[in-house]
Amino acid sequence: MKNVAIVGLGLLGTSMAMALKDKGIRRLGWTRRGDVRKSLLEKGVIDETADNPDDLLAKADIAVLCLPVPAISEFCAEHAEAFKPNSIVTDIGSVKRVVMRKASEALADSSATFIGSHPMAGTEKTGPDAAFPELYRNAIVFVTPPCGGDPARVRELNDFWKTLDTKPIPIDPDEHDRLVAFTSHISHMIALALTNAVLASAGGERGLRGLACCGAFRDCSRVASSSPAMWREIIERNTENVVDALKGFKHELETLIEAISDGRYDDFENMFADAKKIRDAWMAERYPNLL
Amino acid sequence: MKNVAIVGLGLLGTSMAMALKDKGIRRLGWTRRGDVRKSLLEKGVIDETADNPDDLLAKADIAVLCLPVPAISEFCAEHAEAFKPNSIVTDIGSVKRVVMRKASEALADSSATFIGSHPMAGTEKTGPDAAFPELYRNAIVFVTPPCGGDPARVRELNDFWKTLDTKPIPIDPDEHDRLVAFTSHISHMIALALTNAVLASAGGERGLRGLACCGAFRDCSRVASSSPAMWREIIERNTENVVDALKGFKHELETLIEAISDGRYDDFENMFADAKKIRDAWMAERYPNLL
Numbered sequence: 272m273k274n275v276a277i278v279g280l281g282l283l284g285t286s287m288a289m290a291l292k293d294k295g296i297r298r299l300g301w302t303r304r305g306d307v308r309k310s311l312l313e314k315g316v317i318d319e320t321a322d323n324p325d326d327l328l329a330k331a332d333i334a335v336l337c338l339p340v341p342a343i344s345e346f347c348a349e350h351a352e353a354f355k356p357n358s359i360v361t362d363i364g365s366v367k368r369v370v371m372r373k374a375s376e377a378l379a380d381s382s383a384t385f386i387g388s389h390p391m392a393g394t395e396k397t398g399p400d401a402a403f404p405e406l407y408r409n410a411i412v413f414v415t416p417p418c419g420g421d422p423a424r425v426r427e428l429n430d431f432w433k434t435l436d437t438k439p440i441p442i443d444p445d446e447h448d449r450l451v452a453f454t455s456h457i458s459h460m461i462a463l464a465l466t467n468a469v470l471a472s473a474g475g476e477r478g479l480r481g482l483a484c485c486g487a488f489r490d491c492s493r494v495a496s497s498s499p500a501m502w503r504e505i506i507e508r509n510t511e512n513v514v515d516a517l518k519g520f521k522h523e524l525e526t527l528i529e530a531i532s533d534g535r536y537d538d539f540e541n542m543f544a545d546a547k548k549i550r551d552a553w554m555a556e557r558y559p560n561l562l
Numbered sequence: 563m564k565n566v567a568i569v570g571l572g573l574l575g576t577s578m579a580m581a582l583k584d585k586g587i588r589r590l591g592w593t594r595r596g597d598v599r600k601s602l603l604e605k606g607v608i609d610e611t612a613d614n615p616d617d618l619l620a621k622a623d624i625a626v627l628c629l630p631v632p633a634i635s636e637f638c639a640e641h642a643e644a645f646k647p648n649s650i651v652t653d654i655g656s657v658k659r660v661v662m663r664k665a666s667e668a669l670a671d672s673s674a675t676f677i678g679s680h681p682m683a684g685t686e687k688t689g690p691d692a693a694f695p696e697l698y699r700n701a702i703v704f705v706t707p708p709c710g711g712d713p714a715r716v717r718e719l720n721d722f723w724k725t726l727d728t729k730p731i732p733i734d735p736d737e738h739d740r741l742v743a744f745t746s747h748i749s750h751m752i753a754l755a756l757t758n759a760v761l762a763s764a765g766g767e768r769g770l771r772g773l774a775c776c777g778a779f780r781d782c783s784r785v786a787s788s789s790p791a792m793w794r795e796i797i798e799r800n801t802e803n804v805v806d807a808l809k810g811f812k813h814e815l816e817t818l819i820e821a822i823s824d825g826r827y828d829d830f831e832n833m834f835a836d837a838k839k840i841r842d843a844w845m846a847e848r849y850p851n852l853l
Binding site for chain 2: 391392393394410411413440450451453454455457458459460461462463464465466467468469470471472473476479480481482483484485486487488489490491492493494495496497498499500502503506507510513514516517518519520521522523524525527528531532534536539540541542543544545546547549550551553554556557558
């Protein structure tokens with residue numbers, strides 16, 4: 272039986288522990304708060320815990336750092352000596368370039384190998400109480416192997432992610448960060464700007480605006496309820512790509528505003544029809560069960 | 563028992579018929595397609611139908627026109643003679659200024675009164691197959707009475723909407739159109755621009771982009787799968803307000819892009835924290851069951 276250490280028992284760490292139940296894996300769980308460790312052990316969400324994470328890392332074939340982005344490489348540096356010889360250390364962070372560089376540096380003198388991971392899974396909520404075992408199901412996981420790393424360890428990590436019913440996809444860390452700026456980070460920025468434009472700027476109309484906002488606004492703004500501190504840490508480490516993605520979006524928005532302002536409603540309808548066609552095709556590819 | 567005619571059996575009309583089951587109302591349903599009329603009658607979704615809508619209108623205390631926006635006043639004009647004397651005619655259209663003016667004109671010589679309605683309910687889907695009885699539950703319905711209209715008829719219409727577990731709110735048609743530009747129309751325009759920015763402009767990266775888009779994109783872009791023709795009809799009749807709302811949003815977006823580009827991450831985090839606070843409060847008001 273393989274030992275997997277899950278370090279950080281928030282939404283992603285706790286959901287991972289839940290999803291690994293009865294998968295032939297011993298779940299060694301650690302998080303800063305002793306009461307959370309105790310409670311999750313009692314509930315059977317983890318199989319073992321310890322006051323000192325080093326006691327778990329020494330036994331772990333794979334250590335998954337489910338920590339905020341800056342904490343990932345900090346944890347590697349502070350516990351570099353503790354990881355089991357020849358083990359795999361991975362993470363769940365939303366940016367990979369900076370994390371790969373700093374975590375690999377931190378483990379330069381260790382026989383443990385850092386291989387980055389980014390499961391495309393999450394909600395706007397945080398903390399162990401928001402966790403649920405289906406969070407990872409069918410998610411894509413981007414995996415960023417280090418240059419010249421051992422292919423056998425990458426295969427082992429891929430197998431781990433498959434145990435969670437996810438689909439690992441190898442990618443270069445720079446390419447990853449550019450990609451997710453467009454596919455994930457941009458949606459968070461738009462949700463934030465939409466919420467502020469509709470509700471924060473409403474003045475005396477706030478009450479009526481709140482009543483008149485319904486499903487379209489609710490879904491479009493959902494991820495504005497995410498953690499501001501977490502998103503600051505992500506955006507700080509992916510500024511250039513996020514700004515590029517937002518400028519591309521702004522261009523689309525300006526084209527749309529011009530078409531409507533000029534009364535070119537045929538053009539507007541064609542733009543909408545293009546978007547509908549491409550989104551319907553995407554939904555059929557990615558979420559056929561939701562159609 | 564009150565007779566209610568539902569004219570147009572798409573998503574909104576069919577869901578209305580479903581929700582009115584066992585509410586002490588006889589549901590007279592009509593739609594252009596004879597096969598849909600027959601099928602919904604056989605399934606018990608409507609209680610009565612006819613080849614000619616006039617045969618139903620003659621009996622209806624309330625006629626609800628669940629039609630595309632341009633068709634609402636056209637239907638009133640074509641069937642002005644057919645409505646039951648002193649009955650109420652209403653609609654479900656997403657804009658109210660133009661609809662109120664044209665439908666009231668069409669019924670100027672009739673004893674039937676047009677009172678506009680706009681239930682804030684819908685999905686990105688269309689047609690009777692997408693209908694479900696909970697669509698209207700807890701929805702706000704904006705009601706636009708005509709100037710100098712009979713308050714008793716407005717009360718009667720309000721009572722009808724309450725039968726559907728919705729909350730009718732009276733509003734001036736101009737104020738309505740401005741309000742929904744901010745609370746609904748804007749989200750549709752953003753979903754459209756986002757879809758085009760992320761997927762239509764992806765070039766050779768389209769496949770990878772599609773894989774890397776997940777929950778945040780899915781929800782933020784959902785209403786881009788709505789009917790382009792329907793949205794053209796709405797936006798054409800609310801251009802000025804929609805452009806104002808989009809310009810307000812664009813200003814928020816530019817403020818955000820500048821903060822990130824300049825590396826003012828404290829400002830960015832504060833903007834995100836403001837948005838999260840206001841959206842969390844809004845969710846607690848409007849959708850406490852979803853928290």
